[in-house]
Amino acid sequence: MTARLELRGISKSYPGVLANDDISFSVMPGEIHAVLGENGAGKSTLMKIIYGATSADAGKILCDGKEVGAHDPSTSRALGIEMVYQHFALFESITVVENIALSMPGKMDLKALAERVREVSQRYGLPVDPQRLVLTLSVGERQRVEIVRCLLRSPRLLILDEPTSVLTPQAVQTLFKTLRQLAAEGCSILYISHKLDELRDLCHSATVLRGGRVTGTADPRAASSAELARLMVGSDLPEVTRAPAERGAAPLLRLDKLSLAAPSVLGTPLRDIELEAFGGEIVGIAGVSGNGQGELAAAISGERRAARPGDVLLDGVPIGHLDAGQRRDRGLGFVPEERLGRGAVPPFSLTENALLTAHRRGMVRRGFADRGKARGFARQVIEKYKVKAAGPGARAHGLSGGNLQKFIIGREIELAPQVLLVSQPTWGVDVGASAYVRQTLIDLSRAGKAVIVISEELDELFEICDRLYVISKGRLSRRLERAATDVAEIGLLMTGAGIDDAAAEPCEENKLHAL
Numbered sequence: 001m002t003a004r005l006e007l008r009g010i011s012k013s014y015p016g017v018l019a020n021d022d023i024s025f026s027v028m029p030g031e032i033h034a035v036l037g038e039n040g041a042g043k044s045t046l047m048k049i050i051y052g053a054t055s056a057d058a059g060k061i062l063c064d065g066k067e068v069g070a071h072d073p074s075t076s077r078a079l080g081i082e083m084v085y086q087h088f089a090l091f092e093s094i095t096v097v098e099n100i101a102l103s104m105p106g107k108m109d110l111k112a113l114a115e116r117v118r119e120v121s122q123r124y125g126l127p128v129d130p131q132r133l134v135l136t137l138s139v140g141e142r143q144r145v146e147i148v149r150c151l152l153r154s155p156r157l158l159i160l161d162e163p164t165s166v167l168t169p170q171a172v173q174t175l176f177k178t179l180r181q182l183a184a185e186g187c188s189i190l191y192i193s194h195k196l197d198e199l200r201d202l203c204h205s206a207t208v209l210r211g212g213r214v215t216g217t218a219d220p221r222a223a224s225s226a227e228l229a230r231l232m233v234g235s236d237l238p239e240v241t242r243a244p245a246e247r248g249a250a251p252l253l254r255l256d257k258l259s260l261a262a263p264s265v266l267g268t269p270l271r272d273i274e275l276e277a278f279g280g281e282i283v284g285i286a287g288v289s290g291n292g293q294g295e296l297a298a299a300i301s302g303e304r305r306a307a308r309p310g311d312v313l314l315d316g317v318p319i320g321h322l323d324a325g326q327r328r329d330r331g332l333g334f335v336p337e338e339r340l341g342r343g344a345v346p347p348f349s350l351t352e353n354a355l356l357t358a359h360r361r362g363m364v365r366r367g368f369a370d371r372g373k374a375r376g377f378a379r380q381v382i383e384k385y386k387v388k389a390a391g392p393g394a395r396a397h398g399l400s401g402g403n404l405q406k407f408i409i410g411r412e413i414e415l416a417p418q419v420l421l422v423s424q425p426t427w428g429v430d431v432g433a434s435a436y437v438r439q440t441l442i443d444l445s446r447a448g449k450a451v452i453v454i455s456e457e458l459d460e461l462f463e464i465c466d467r468l469y470v471i472s473k474g475r476l477s478r479r480l481e482r483a484a485t486d487v488a489e490i491g492l493l494m495t496g497a498g499i500d501d502a503a504a505e506p507c508e509e510n511k512l513h514a515l
């Protein structure tokens with residue numbers, strides 16, 4: 001049988017990095033092939049080369065035995081190659097069908113296209129309403145739109161770059177069913193993920209990349225997650241160690257019946273939130289995305305101010321009226337969920353990105369930024385957190401997703417905050433680096449600081465947290481000791497059961513907002 005895709009000696013370098021180094025492998029029709037490797041190993045670069053979004057410096061690509069010459073995404077699509085990117089590319093202010101029409105060749109009859117969207121989404125079990133405005137969709141639904149957009153064109157090779165990082169476990173299972181169905185129909189799939197259990201569940205074969213080179217192949221179904229991790233990292237993963245928490249006497253951060261109106265018609269209002277985070281511990285906030293996590297993070301960080309100063313207390317001092325910068329000045333660090341655009345400014349260098357929050361650490365003299373100091377700080381973060389980057393002058397958008405995440409977390413930890421709030425600390429971060437990030441958060445807490453982690457990954461929360469809360473529909477559960485709870489209890493709370501509904505009535509502020 002002829003391979004659907006054959007790569008021969010693909011190489012690509014960027015200034016200072018050999019991103020792909022003589023990569024060769026094949027994918028057969030109907031095969032689900034995993035590409036795994038550490039952050040910065042060269043996976044996304046390779047996928048972009050196959051899709052034609054960027055070109056290789058050397059090497060050949062063969063599709064169904066025929067060489068693909070110089071190509072771009074539109075010629076790839078004509079060959080039946082489709083790609084779903086790590087970061088979505090949908091326009092928010094138009095409908096699903098309008099978005100899809102934009103990626104189709106020629107002029108489209110929107111009514112007929114909407115009908116086809118419905119058909120395809122039904123056939124593959126990916127419900128999508130073509131008339132919905134994209135801005136009203138959850139991330140999981142947006143992911144579906146991206147996939148349906150590809151499926152409409154009956155792909156022969158589908159590339160998925162970390163498709164499940166934003167999906168709930170149920171949505172992942174639905175996606176896998178679709179992918180298996182597609183593969184059974186003969187479509188080949190290239191699948192990138194850092195979630196080794198998922199790879200073992202879904203993929204027929206795997207190619208491992210390290211430092212831009214192929215370092216191994218594996219049958220993921222026959223290998224354990226530890227074996228796959230070893231292939232990726234080249235050694236056993238470090239065990240995360242956790243000394244018992246020595247909790248401080250009083251909470252470093254406290255939310256006292258905090259209520260906040262929804263920021264928009266589509267947001268979630270926060271209701272009577274009571275939370276305590278002591279020095280010496282990690283507090284986790286579990287929940288399915290869209291239940292108020294973003295709003296809670298904004299209320300703690302100061303991106304949104306509280307109704308009363310005393311709603312938010314930092315080391316006993318009311319800070320609810322302060323903005324984000326003022327709260328940072330007082331020792332509240334913050335790592336947002338979106339790394340591009342909020343955690344970092346993509347076209348800025350790492351030095352400039354370091355300055356954004358670290359200017360508080362003596363990097364401004366007489367109103368001018370001390371670039372030498374900022375560069376030194378950025379270099380320190382790069383080295384300590386093993387960020388793969390050409391140096392402090394590298395642009396944020398040139399870093400691989402996981403490496404940028406490590407840089408942002410490192411920058412905030414190095415600022416030695418009293419309280420650190422981190423949203424989704426290890427999204428897109430490889431298994432080795434995840435262990436490092438988790439260990440660093442534990443160490444920060446054991447140094448007497450309070451760490452608050454918002455994560456959808458229950459395994460992660462159970463691994464690092466001392467106490468847990470669950471957020472559901474803008475309300476927070478009671479506080480749970482990690483050692484005295486389990487996944488079943490947290491899962492139940494995530495559905496909203498057991499979180500006092502008495503106050504589910506809109507708070508006064510939200511009634512006003514609704515008017």
Ligand SMILES: Nc1ncnc2c1ncn2[C@@H]1O[C@H](COP(=O)(O)OP(=O)(O)OP(=O)(O)O)[C@@H](O)[C@H]1O
Nearest residue numbers: 014019039040041042043044045398399400401402
């Ligand atoms: N546009 C670019 N400009 C400069 N360097 C780049 C660019 N794109 C990628 N690189 C570099 O190429 C290397 C490979 O990056 P790539 O994004 O392919 O890694 P990855 O394996 O997909 O990582 P991750 O798991 O973190 O997404 C990295 O060192 C990265 O910094």
